[in-house]
Structure formats: C-alpha cells, structure tokens
Amino acid sequence: MSEITSETAPGGRLDAPVLVLVDRTGEGAPTGAGLGLVSTARGLTAGDVVALVAGDIDSDTAAALTAAGATRLLTADLGGRETVAAVAADAVVAAVGSVAPAVALVGADYRGKEIAGRAAVLLGSACASDVGDLRVVDGELHASKLVLSGTWSTTMTVSAQADHTPVISVHPSAAASAPSAAGSDVPAVEALEVPLSAEAAAVKVVSREVGDAAAGPDLSEAQRVVVMGRGTDGDVTLVHSLADPLDAAIGATRVACDEGWIERSAQVGQTGVSIAPSLYIGLGVSGAVHHTSGIQGAGTIVAICDDSEAPIFEMADYGVVGDVAEVVPQLVEELARLRG
Ligand SMILES: Cc1cc2nc3c(=O)[nH]c(=O)nc-3n(C[C@H](O)[C@H](O)[C@H](O)COP(=O)(O)OP(=O)(O)OC[C@H]3O[C@@H](n4cnc5c(N)ncnc54)[C@H](O)[C@@H]3O)c2cc1C
The missing domain is CATH 3.40.50.1220 (TPP-binding domain)
Structure with missing residues (x-):
C-alpha cells in the first residue's frame, strides 16, 4: 500500500494561523482524528494552530491539544448541537472571522465533509474534500486526494489566504510530520461567540442514540x-x-x-x-x-x-x-x- 502522509515540504511552512475543528469522543476527550488534525496543522504553519472545540475545555483536553501542537484554544458554546453540521459550520465561520486563518481543517467523515462544504459556501471560499495529503510547497498549500474510485491521485493548489479562507476536510490517513510540541505552555481558553444562521437554527436534534x-x-x-x-x-x-x-x-x-x-x-x-x-x-x-x-x-x-x-x-x-x-x-x- 502506498502511504499517504502530510508533511512539511522543502518549500517550508505557512506563516498565517491554521484553524482546526476538533471533535470530541462521547467521554468529552478530543478524538484521535482531531488530535491528528491539530498535528497536521502544526506541520503546515509556523504561525498559530488554533483548535476550535465545542463545549468546555478542561485541563486534560487543553493539555492534549497543546501537546498535539495547538497554540490557541477556542471554545464555542453550541448548546450540545455541534453534531448538526449546519451548527458546526457556523462555528467554523465565526472562528474564521475571529482568527483570519490561512486555511480551516475539519475531519473527512460524513459530517465533516458537510461542514466543510457548508462553511466554504458561507465564507465564499474554496473547499477541498477527503484530502489525504496536505503540504506546503513554495509557500502554496498542495492538497492531494484519490479520485475515480481510488485509481488516480490528484493534487490541487488551494489558495491559502485570510480574506477567502478555504475549508478542507482531511482524511484520517493523513498522518502528520510535525515539530514536537511537547512541553509547550498550555494557552488560556478563549470563548467564541457563534451567531447561528437561520438554517442552523431551524434544525433541532430530537434524539440521539449510539448505533x-x-x-x-x-x-x-x-x-x-x-x-x-x-x-x-x-x-x-x-x-x-x-x-x-x-x-x-x-x-x-x-x-x-x-x-x-x-x-x-x-x-x-x-x-x-x-x-x-x-x-x-x-x-x-x-x-x-x-x-x-x-x-x-x-x-x-x-x-x-x-x-x-x-x-x-x-x-x-x-x-x-x-x-x-x-x-x-x-x-x-x-x-x-x-x-x-
Ligand atoms: C457508484 C458506486 C458506489 C459504490 N460504493 C461502494 C462503497 O462505498 N463500498 C462498497 O463496499 N461497495 C460500493 N459499491 C459496490 C461495489 O461495487 C461492490 O458491489 C461491493 O463492494 C461488493 O461487496 P462484496 O465484496 O461484499 O460482494 P461481492 O462482490 O459479491 O463479493 C463477495 C465475495 O465473497 C466470496 N464468497 C462468497 N461466499 C463465501 C464464503 N462462504 N466464504 C468466503 N468467501 C465467500 C465471493 O466469491 C465473492 O468474491 C459501489 C458501487 C457503485 C456503482
């Protein structure tokens, strides 16, 4: 099997912040995929890696995110509705407005792909979905993904700029090669206000059960x-x-x-x-x-x-x-x- 990796290319890293939406497990800890995304972001930028998390961030969560490479921690009170993609997309849009990142990363599960598409539309920016490899080449962000049922790999450049922040959903196989963040100081948690769009407000969670x-x-x-x-x-x-x-x-x-x-x-x-x-x-x-x-x-x-x-x-x-x-x-x- 060819290995898909996300690493820092000789072209260096971005200077601007990279925003990451980090999901949580049922127990409230950051998911392994979320921490992997933070680590991927750390490999992409020399600037801030901003982790956006729904709900309170306790000291264990803050420490785990910092160890993975986060330098800013944003918490958004979404009233437990972050499982609704439209609500989570609104949080990404609000965070982009607050942080002005070069790029926003979300996981490439069903929900993540929906969040990425919706957030990109609301931001009027680009979206790349199910990306398996992200790297910076000569200052440009290169995103690669498998297409045509996995028979071809295609690489695109994604214009990473703060006024049109692209949103990318990243495949779990994208392993990061990031500088170690072990021993870094845990940053203070910043609260993010998230104005809900009419579409998000219209969706109500009636029930949830583990399948x-x-x-x-x-x-x-x-x-x-x-x-x-x-x-x-x-x-x-x-x-x-x-x-x-x-x-x-x-x-x-x-x-x-x-x-x-x-x-x-x-x-x-x-x-x-x-x-x-x-x-x-x-x-x-x-x-x-x-x-x-x-x-x-x-x-x-x-x-x-x-x-x-x-x-x-x-x-x-x-x-x-x-x-x-x-x-x-x-x-x-x-x-x-x-x-x-
Ligand atoms: C647009 C499109 C999208 C699709 N997306 C997906 C997708 O996301 N995921 C997906 O999985 N498929 C997808 N498919 C379907 C895909 O093309 C295949 O039909 C499907 O993956 C076949 O599933 P299978 O291997 O279980 O069945 P089969 O292809 O029928 O294979 C079953 C195998 O089991 C063997 N077998 C039978 N009995 C036994 C036994 N007792 N012990 C050991 N072996 C046995 C048979 O010999 C056969 O080789 C998609 C198809 C299309 C057209």
Whole structure:
C-alpha cells in the first residue's frame, strides 16, 4: 500500500494561523482524528494552530491539544448541537472571522465533509474534500486526494489566504510530520461567540442514540477493522467472533449494508467511510474498486474469500482462499491459543 502522509515540504511552512475543528469522543476527550488534525496543522504553519472545540475545555483536553501542537484554544458554546453540521459550520465561520486563518481543517467523515462544504459556501471560499495529503510547497498549500474510485491521485493548489479562507476536510490517513510540541505552555481558553444562521437554527436534534456499528471501536479511527462482505451471508456472530478478541471495529461492504445485515454507517468505500487501520481483515469481500478506494490508507490487508480470482487478493498482504465459515473459527481458535 502506498502511504499517504502530510508533511512539511522543502518549500517550508505557512506563516498565517491554521484553524482546526476538533471533535470530541462521547467521554468529552478530543478524538484521535482531531488530535491528528491539530498535528497536521502544526506541520503546515509556523504561525498559530488554533483548535476550535465545542463545549468546555478542561485541563486534560487543553493539555492534549497543546501537546498535539495547538497554540490557541477556542471554545464555542453550541448548546450540545455541534453534531448538526449546519451548527458546526457556523462555528467554523465565526472562528474564521475571529482568527483570519490561512486555511480551516475539519475531519473527512460524513459530517465533516458537510461542514466543510457548508462553511466554504458561507465564507465564499474554496473547499477541498477527503484530502489525504496536505503540504506546503513554495509557500502554496498542495492538497492531494484519490479520485475515480481510488485509481488516480490528484493534487490541487488551494489558495491559502485570510480574506477567502478555504475549508478542507482531511482524511484520517493523513498522518502528520510535525515539530514536537511537547512541553509547550498550555494557552488560556478563549470563548467564541457563534451567531447561528437561520438554517442552523431551524434544525433541532430530537434524539440521539449510539448505533450498533458504533458500539465497538470507532470505525474511522480504529487500528484494526474486520469487514463483513457478502460472503459472510449476514453471519454477524461470525464477524464478531473475530472482531471482538482483536478489539477491532466492524466495517462492511455496500452489499452487506444493502442486505440490512449492518447499519449504513459501517459502509467502507467510495460512498462510505474511508479507513486507515494498521490491520484490515476482509471476510467474504471481493475487493471491488468502490470498496478498496476506502482502504487506501490501510496497513496490513488480510483477505479470506473463496474465490482465488477475487481482486482483493491483488492488494492483500495475506490471503486465505476458503470458506469464511470454516476459516474464521480456526483463526479465532489459533488467536486464543497464541494468547494463552
Ligand atoms: C457508484 C458506486 C458506489 C459504490 N460504493 C461502494 C462503497 O462505498 N463500498 C462498497 O463496499 N461497495 C460500493 N459499491 C459496490 C461495489 O461495487 C461492490 O458491489 C461491493 O463492494 C461488493 O461487496 P462484496 O465484496 O461484499 O460482494 P461481492 O462482490 O459479491 O463479493 C463477495 C465475495 O465473497 C466470496 N464468497 C462468497 N461466499 C463465501 C464464503 N462462504 N466464504 C468466503 N468467501 C465467500 C465471493 O466469491 C465473492 O468474491 C459501489 C458501487 C457503485 C456503482
């Protein structure tokens, strides 16, 4: 697999601030993806890295953000409605008005892409979505992303300027190579006023519940992912039997979601989420390009499929040609044996 990295190019770094919208876990800590974004921003600019967080920032959160490279901390009271993309986009717009950054970065999950598009429209600026590599080359911001189902990589320059701040949603595989911020002083938290647009104010959250797919590790951040393909024939118990001992998140192909075996939020691929685990295990997955475009950032790829001609074997590091119903129990048994 080619590695997608975000690093400081010989062309140096920007001077202007970079704004980062940092999401929080259910427990209130910054998400790993959010901290990764801060680190990516640190690699892009010699100026301030401004972390924007919804809700109170406690000392642990402030310390984590500072260690990742943030030099300013903005808190926005969004009344717990930050899960609404229109509300979060308003916060980004308000922060851009306050900070005048060269560029604003958000995560490239479903919500992040919506936030990026909406904020860019409100700002009258550019938007680049699902970017897997960001770097500064000769003072210009270069953003690269996979297109045409992952068969091509395209690089664009994004004019980074304070009067038309572009908004970029960044793929989780964009790993940063940033100067260490260890030992930096934790900055004071600044409160940001966010005037809500009519569109955001019109949306009310009626209820929220954690879906089954989210019950395990977060798919977009997981280091290990087991993917349920058509070849599992909907055997969720079989998929869990392997995923649970590995503490892996469960993903799925579109077929598995279409069949209703698992929620749509588990779909990995072109029209689902992009993932970058260190270990991907596909169970009964053929490896259609629409699916594999979402695993370009994966480390070791393991495929168990009964069709030796399946395209997944072309990219797999380890492959087993066989029936998942026979191979998975043996794998689970061997795992248990190795772990004593
Ligand atoms: C515009 C567009 C967007 C799309 N977006 C996505 C996307 O985001 N994500 C996505 O996943 N797909 C997407 N698709 C669909 C994609 O093209 C494939 O149809 C889909 O990924 C195939 O899923 P699958 O591998 O589970 O099924 P299949 O392609 O049917 O493969 C199942 C494999 O399992 C094997 N098998 C069967 N039984 C067993 C068994 N008992 N043990 C072991 N192996 C077995 C079969 O031999 C086969 O190789 C998209 C398609 C289009 C047109």
